[in-house]
Amino acid sequence: MTLDTLEALEQQIKVIKHDNGIYKVRTITDEEDIIPVPAIGKLVYNIEEEESTIRKEDVNGTELDYEEYDEGGDYFVPLPTNIKPIIDSLNSLDDRRVQTVINSLALATKENFENWLQNLKMSEFEYLITPSNSYPYKRYIIRKIIANCCVSHLSLLINTLVSNISNESQLSVYYDNLIERVKKFKEDQKEEFIGLMVDIIDSLKDYVHKGQLNGKKTLAKPNLDKLSCLLTICGKSIYKSAELEYKDVQTEVCLVPGYQEIKRKREALGEDFCYYAETFFSVLESGGWNSNLPSISSLFKELSKIKLSFEQKKRINKLL
Structure with missing residues (x-):
């Protein structure tokens, strides 16, 4: 406990309201408002040892019994070895039942939480993380998984997040959490990761190549760029030369692409969109696009969505 942690706690207390054992944030957020609360005493997350705190017939059922308390008076239950009771409780209209699950997830140590995931059947874990399965507090649970799971579970989660190549946001939502986790990898974990x-990267590369050939919209390349950054942290580069790798998709400068085509190119190429845009810089400087203002606007708008080097920004600023 330091002055900084006390000040941080003071600020947290100011935005939390407590009502009948339930803790909620006062401010409006894009996620659910019930939050985990501290507990006093050691909690044991082993159903065999804690049979007294959960009705035996409910272990594989749909309800968790929250009527037992720890020494501090907080709601908690051992995490069950199947997912349905957790999902059903999070969907409950009873805030105490929701608070129970949130507390139990939050209070599990890294070791206990990882062991719990390891004891889940693969079908149970997939049900928990699949994008097609929506349930309350899912983002909270996925972030907990990212921070505490083993490397193999993390790769399964990433594969799920990039499985839909038409949806870039699935990976983007958790990207910062993934960066933070990968930075903490030990050397053996980096090698395992x-x-x-490998297979995930190869699959995305295949989608990128097919998208370039048939001109269909795909967000595989932005996801590939993000995974490339994760592997770079581990000391592995998946691109030899992005400029050379994607030179075959550059458009002839004599043609002015429509603004929608430019947008699709950025979605398909991700960070390498700059190489595509650079093929038009000379004709832009000579005024060749002056009669196509929507395309000019679209080109610079899409450039603003990707990371650029200092020299690239300098070159673009001369065109503006």
């Missing part, structure tokens, strides 16, 4: 990501 690189090995497990």
